[in-house]
Amino acid sequence: MTQIDGGGLERKFCPQDATLIVKDGAVVEGYASLFGKTDQGGDVVQPGAYAASLKAMAGADRRVKMLWQHDPAQPIGVWDEVREDARGLYVKGRILTEVEKGREAAALIEAGAIDGLSIGYRTKRAEKDARGQRLLHDLELWEVSLVTFPMLPEARVGAKGESPEAGLMRELAEALETARREMAAE
Numbered sequence: 001m002t003q004i005d006g007g008g009l010e011r012k013f014c015p016q017d018a019t020l021i022v023k024d025g026a027v028v029e030g031y032a033s034l035f036g037k038t039d040q041g042g043d044v045v046q047p048g049a050y051a052a053s054l055k056a057m058a059g060a061d062r063r064v065k066m067l068w069q070h071d072p073a074q075p076i077g078v079w080d081e082v083r084e085d086a087r088g089l090y091v092k093g094r095i096l097t098e099v100e101k102g103r104e105a106a107a108l109i110e111a112g113a114i115d116g117l118s119i120g121y122r123t124k125r126a127e128k129d130a131r132g133q134r135l136l137h138d139l140e141l142w143e144v145s146l147v148t149f150p151m152l153p154e155a156r157v158g159a160k161g162e163s164p165e166a167g168l169m170r171e172l173a174e175a176l177e178t179a180r181r182e183m184a185a186e
Contacts, residue, residue, distance in 0.1 A: 010121055026077075026106055029092035032117045032144040043126075043134045050084050052124075053141045065143040066093055068101050070120055072143075076102040079144060089119070091144050105146055116147040 079093035125138035
């Protein structure tokens with residue numbers, strides 16, 4: 001494997017099975033990143049990739065920013081909880097509806113027009129495997145955004161009040177689309 005280090009700020013979109021849940025119109029929670037999932041750019045975030053960054057931020061009394069569409073001029077809320085677990089990077093926070101873009105974001109999410117999560121980060125340590133995939137081992141996390149188009153098709157927000165049947169149909173459609181892409185690649 002080839003060792004590589006990153007330079008500038010990068011963005012990574014969460015896979016769709018890491019559903020973001022919206023509660024009471026403004027509280028959101030879910031996974032901003034899942035370990036072991038290959039994104040459309042061929043990158044795979046490894047377990048522990050955020051640990052050093054989260055520890056450093058906590059030590060400096062800083063927070064991961066909640067942005068709208070990765071725009072640093074448009075913070076729309078706060079992440080009250082950001083942590084790694086066995087599955088990935090879990091986030092829970094509040095969209096600030098007192099802010100104009102926050103109100104817009106909450107309305108768009110509730111209507112189902114916006115349904116993606118994406119991370120903004122700098123790669124500190126990565127390597128390429130034999131297949132050319134970049135394995136991300138150490139990331140400096142800067143922000144988690146609510147976005148229109150996630151890089152991984154699996155990165156979606158669960159709409160408030162979505163019925164279990166609608167969720168199952170969405171999951172079935174996603175599974176069929178994944179199978180179609182895999183068959184087309186063969």
